[in-house]
Each structure stands twice: as C-alpha cells, then as structure tokens.
Amino acid sequence: MEEVDVNPTVTNIPAIRHGKHMGFAWGPEDILVYETQFKASGPSLSGPGGSFIHKVRKDEDIHSPILRKLFNESHHIFVGLQTIKEDVPSKSKKPQFVSISRNYRSVIRACMEELQQVAVSTKDTEMATQYGNQVSILLAIELIWNLCEVLFIDAAPAGSLLLHLLDWVRLHNADADEKAKDVLQSDSPAEHHHYWDVVVSYVLQGRLEEARQMLAKQATRQPASRNMYKLMDGLLSKMPFYNPGGTQTLTEFDVKWRNWHEEVDRYLKDNSFSSNYHLELICKILVGDEDALLEQKELLSTWYHFLITRLLYCHPTVKPIELHYYAQSCLTMFLDSRSVQEPLDSILLAAFEFDIYLVIKDCSIVLNNWWFVAHLTDLLDHCKLLHSHNLNFGSNMREFLLIEYASGLFTHHSLWQCAVDYFDHCPELGRACLELQIERVPLDTERKALKVLRICEDRQMSEQVRSICKIMAMRALRNNRLGSALSWSIRAKDAAFATLISERFLQDYCTKGTFSDLDLIDNLGPAMLLSDRLTFLGKYREFHKLYGEKRFKEAAKLLLSLMTAKIAPRSFWMTLLTDALPLLEQKEVIFSADQTYELMYCLEELTSSLDTAAPGADSPMQEQDVEQTKVELLRLSLARNLAMAIVKEGTVDT
C-alpha cells in the first residue's frame, strides 16, 4: 500500500515580480517575505524595489472562532484521557476509551453543524465556500475517526463487527432519510418518484423494518400483487441478525442465516418476483447479487457502502482479518474508468487493512491541520495499539504529532495555554519544546507575563522564569519604571540587577529628595536581602519612616548602624551624615555620647579617604567649598551634641 503523495502547495505572493529574489524572516507565527534587488552577478536592477513586506501565515484554522471551540473542548477531553489510571488492564478500560472516542466525535459533529449553519446563512460567497470546505474536511475526519473507533478501539469480533459497520454506514448516509422525509410528507407516498429509491436504500442499509413499513404502503395500492408483497414482507421479516448479547453462538447464527439465504435464492430462481421489477431487484439484493448491487451505485454513492452492503448479504459473519480482501475488491469494482481513487479512499482502505500507521501517515499528509492525527494517535496509544517505534527523534510518533499540534496552538493569543498541557504529556521532548516555545510568547502585558511565569514556576523551569523576569525588568528599566523593574528583578532573584536598580533609586533620591515607589520599598520584606544595595535601600527608607513618625531615638540608632555595619556604601555616607544633622540639632539629646563618638569616627574616616583621593581636577571649586562647609557644620554639630550628651549622662537625677 503506497503512501499518499501530495505536492507541496504553492502560494503566490502578489506585488513581488516573478523571478525576483525574495528575502525572508521567521516571525513567531508566520514568515515574512519581501522582494530584494539582489542579483548574483551583473549590475543591480534599476527601478524601484518592492516596497512591501508580506506576512505569510499557515493554517488559518486556528483563527476561526468556531473551530476554536473544537480545539478548546478537545483539549478538555485530552486532559481527561491522560489522567486515566495506568494500572487497570486495558481490556476493562475499553468502554471508557470508546466513550472518549465518542466524545471527540460529538465535538466534531457539533462544530460541523455550527459551520454548516454559518455557511448557509452567510451572504459572502467566498466565506461560504471556505466554510463549506471546512465542513467537508470535518465530515471526512469524523468518517475516518468513526471507522477507526469501530475497527481499532471497539475492535468488535466477527458478528458484532458487521453490525457496527452497518451503524457506521447508516450514520454517514443522510440521503436516504432526506428522501424518506420528502416521500412521507407527500400526499401519496407510494406514487412519489423517490419512493422506490427510499425502499431500496433502506434495504441496502439493512433497515428492513423500515423497508417493510414503506412496502406496506405500496401493497395496499396493488391488491392484485398482494401475494407477492406478502412473500417479500415475510422474507424481510425473517432475515436473521446476529445478537451479540444473546445466547446464540456465531456458528448457530451462521447456519440460520444460510438457511434464510437459500430460501430467498429459491424464490428468486422460481421467478416469484419476476413480474415486479422492483421486488425482484430487492430480492436480488437480499441474495447478495453483485451485479444488482453495482447497479445501485447512485444510491450507494460510495464504495464502502457497497462493501458493507455486500458483506451484509453475502458474508455477515465476516472476521476482521478478512475485511481487507473484500474492501480492495469492492473498491476496484465500484470505481469505474472515470473515477479516480481519492486520498480519502486510500485512508479508509488502510483502515480496513488494519494498518494504523498508514492511516495516520496518510491523514498527516492529506489534512491541513494536525488536530485529528494528534488526538487520534494519542487515543490509540492509550489503547495500547501503537508499538513504540524507536525513532531517531528520540521520541515516538504520538509525541511527534502532539508536539506538532501544540506548537501550532502556541501562535494563538489565547489557545497557547491549552498547548502547555499537551507538552506536559509528552515525557520525552515535551519539556524541551515547552521551554523553547514559552520564551517566545509575546509578553505584551504584565498580566500575560505573570500568566506565563506561573506556568514556568509550576514546572520548575527556573531558567525560563529568570529569563522572563529579566526581560520584563529590562523593559521596565528602559521606560524608567523603577518600581516595576525592581519587583521583576526580585522575582528573578537577580542580585546584580537589583543592585543596579537600587542605585538608581538612591540616585533619584539624591537629586529629587524623594523616593518613588514607596509602597514597594516599604514592603520588601525578606526580599531585601537579595542584594546589599537593596538592603540598604530598604533600611534607609525605614530610617525616613521612623523619622517621620518622630521615633527619633530608633531612627538615630538605625542611621548609625547603617554606617557602622557597613550596609551603606561609602559614597552615601555624606548623605547619611547630613541626614543626621537635624537629629543632632534637636533640643533634646538623641544621640548618646558613645553614638556621637562613633559618628565622629565615621566622619573622620570619610574625610580622610576623601583627602587621600586625588583632588578631582574636574570638580569645580564651588563644589569643594560646599563639601568643606558641610564637613565643618557636621563637626560643629557633633561637638555640641557630644557636650550635651556628656552633660546629660553625667547628671544624676536627684
């Protein structure tokens, strides 16, 4: 069985001249192409170059709002399937798997119906065609899935197999019911031009009860042929159908069926129905006459309907492994010289041959979207129907398909979150792919960035967490949103960056005299310890708070400790000492004598280091003067405070 081969699709780009060299670049969800003036040799072309860049995007399906429901709901089903316990043996899980398969199919059907409605109601002919195409594709998908469910998942043995296949055919042949509705609603159903079509269709689909009811209408109109109709009615009612739940074995059923078959054959050979063309035709069908069946090509409409009907009336106890003989021959017989085998036919044939891999491979090639093959393969894998190929990929086919599908979802602004779950359930490559993809999710808003972060944090993707926080921090910093930048770098646990931002805060304070983003700094908590500079920032702000609350003694203690514990950078000491001035100038003594000694020590340390540093030729004389004045002021204040402190401490309260 050969693989279906499909030529690569060609997309024409307007406004790029034919034969002109095209440049391209990958975008997150698309590819951009543009015309260049490049020529390998010879003079460059004159004239204006192409001034457009074209965005080419594959797979429009993702952006269809109706199909989005399909993706969302099937995501639900998928996740549910993954959580089915592994320890229970597969056999007892079969009903569960069949039920899940049916869930998927009902989702497809719902989507199809909605699309059909829109296709019919829209006035835009182009859209209508597009919707129509999508409906056809979904129809085909559901047809294939249903067959796979019957053959692979439900895996009915001989006997039940045919019954399930009959259901399958009936489900996908709405024509008969449409016609029946017309016929029954007419004044005289038996005279309707579709009447016999309906009867024959019923027989072809094995719906004998309904066929009998229809025939009864004709029988009353032709009293002369009453006996013939009675005979036919009898034959139809006696046809045995296998009952899987019953006590009859398959062999017993087979015997019964053969007896019935012989009886019908006898009446045919007896010419019992020869005077009535239609009844004779029905009789031939019941006997399984190939030529008679083939004559009904139009009513059968598909070769697989022909196949099931033929099996029903020739070999109802067909075994699964025998199916492909009949399938191939029916296909050949049904297709005349005019019609060509379509990809769908090849896929169905592969299914009848129980070649799961070929079904999946052909579906991947023929269908645009990975949705179908990914979910079907996953379900089949859970049924333990796929033997893991050891692929060069290091992964297996299921993972390959799921990753293909999920990667496609990632380009969508909201569906990407569904994609994450798919990656989670690909043990070999899922994580690596998720890491790559999640870094590329555009972090348009803080909210989205937080969403992405939570996903990474839940999965301990620490590198991605760090990277995303860093990107957001950088962005905030560039836009001068220091508070945001600080909180992102704390989240990233990026000490170096936190230091940088703290410096900026402190610089801002020096120039403006106030802090921005007070809330953030006040509530740093343990995050303060991330970097020394950050700790200082936090503590410095605490100092200001204490001062504001007039808790001067505590403020003073904190201020001193900032210098003595070396939390404050040397460059800031001058500012701190200047901050001490108002505390020194208070009427009440705040700094104790010891504390004052320490302050003096700090001042001396500071001034001596400034002295030893080469006098900056750049700093203007004015600045140096200001510095000098400050130092002198401080010395004065410190001395005065020291005096007062000594007196105070030396005084004994009497």
Added chain:
Amino acid sequence: MNPCGESSCLSFALTLVWDKRENGEWQCTASWKTHSGSVWRVTWAHPEFGQVLASCSFDRTAAVWEEIVGESNDKQRGLSHWIKRTTLVDSRTSVTDVKFAPKHMGLMLATCSADGVVRIYEAPDVMNLSQWSLQHEISCKLSCSCISWNPSSSRAHPPMFAVGSDDSNVAYGGKVQIYEYNENTRKYSKAETLMTVTDAVHDIAFAPNLGRSFHVLAIATKDVRIFKLVPLRKESTAAGPTKFEVQIVAQFDNHNSQVWRVSWNITSTLLASSGDDGCVRLWKANYMENWKCTGILKGDGSPLTGSSGQPSAMNMVVGSSVQNSQNILNGMSAGS
C-alpha cells in the same frame, strides 16, 4: 538578511526598524544610516539585554546599537531612537556576518570577515554596551561568508559555531568548518570540516536543539543541505575537540540555482530557504526523519489587491503599509 546589489556599495546604507503596536499594526519606528558601505547583516540580541542590535558591513566594521526610549511624545508618534554603542574596527576586510551568541554565554557576539578571520567579542558588563573586548581571533584560512552559533544551552555541549566560506575554488574542499570551545585551553579549536561541501556557501544555520544529543546544521550553497552531527563519545583521557560523525540528512536542488539563505523556525521543525529562482521553499521532516518540501512561496507579479487571504493551505495576509516582525530590513535609500 540579504545583501543589497553588489555594484552599489557607494550608496548609503540604511537600516529600518519596525515595531508592532498594540492594535496589531506595524509601523516603521526608526530608519537611519548605519554604515558607510552596504550593510550585509543585522541581528538582534536576546531581549534580556534590552533592545540591542548588531550590524556588519562592507565598510570593514561591525557596530552595536541600542534603542533609547525617547520622550513620551515620540512614543505616541511611534518614534524611537537608536544610538551606536560601539564600533568594532578590528577587521581589515569586509565583515560578512555578525551573530550574537546564545544568551547563556552572556553578551557575546561573533563576526566573520572576507579575509577568513572570525572574531569573538564579549561585553563583560551587560549594562555597559560601550565596552567590548576581543576575546578570540580565529583564522579560518578561507574567506568567510556566514557564521552560526549552536544555540544549545545543554551542559553536555561546549560552545560551538559553524563558519561557511564563499571561496569559489572547488579544489579547496571543506567550505564549512565547525569550531568548539575547549574548557582547558580556553580557546576555540577546529572540530570538524565538512569536506563534502565544496561549492561556495552563502548561509549556514544550526537548528534549535530540543534536548537532543546531536546537532542539525542547514547549509545554503548551490543547493539546500541538512547535516546531522553526532558527537562521538570521548574517552576521558582524550584531549582536543569532540569528534563527530557527519551524516547528510537531506539535499535538495529544487531551487535549481544558488541558495542564499536558510533559516529555522523556533522549534526546528521547519526550514525555510530562498534562492535565485525567486522562491522561498519550506522543508519539513516527518517523524521518520524524511525531509520533504511542504510549501513554496513565489512572486507572481500580480497587482496587490485589498483582500486578505487565499483559501489555500498557506494563507496570506498582505498589508498596504509595510509590516514586519522585530527584524530589520536592509533597504536602499530612496535616492539610489
């Protein structure tokens, strides 16, 4: 990015930057003269480092640019300013390619020149983009046209890059060389030469590594080639670079002409190539690692219509204003 016409190196070379706004529309936010000769390539650094670009040119320099966020008025008008942070002038010939190293290596970039020298620079302080130091200077003997870093951040792989040569003398085999960093010698040394590539190489690209043990490399030469490099297990005492088993995984001459560019998508599942036949082709592997062409983009010269999309497997969105992702276009200035 593609080179401009070769005979026009006298003209100015502009670089344009486009940004996508919140409403999804694209806008050209900056255009400025980057070099005094044709600009060969432009590349973005990882957004972790801010908005940073590097460009290289026929004028023998490479430059690093940073975006400065302007006044809020500018932002509303959608303008941004780029300033040059540094010029790298070590090359004595045209600098043909510049690429930033993977971000886990810090802020590092590699340039390659027509005289066959690869230079690797590092900015030790990522907040100061004016300070770059030349860390490595590697002579490849053949004139270089393109360079590609291996993006793998796995600790199992030492830093690695591939260099392609456009030397047209077919007698010198091996137009692609692979260099690998050695922790002990702290130097890059040649690990492999792809002897089967004898024609001029125009572009080269490592595929993103999905945690695989082997590397995949795409090459644009007279056809499209994809190689697989499988590291052979080193004995613990062996010194020197890793030995590789080189396998050619795919070779396509569908362009029927010189192939100028190859580039991978994010997950390394699709390779795009462009050639002198005026087409962009897309290549994809199935799970059995068989590569096939899955799509062709070609200009048909038809006039631009207002509608969007053709109902085909590849759908197209075309705009009347120029659109782009966060990549840069090389353009000729209007006067040339």
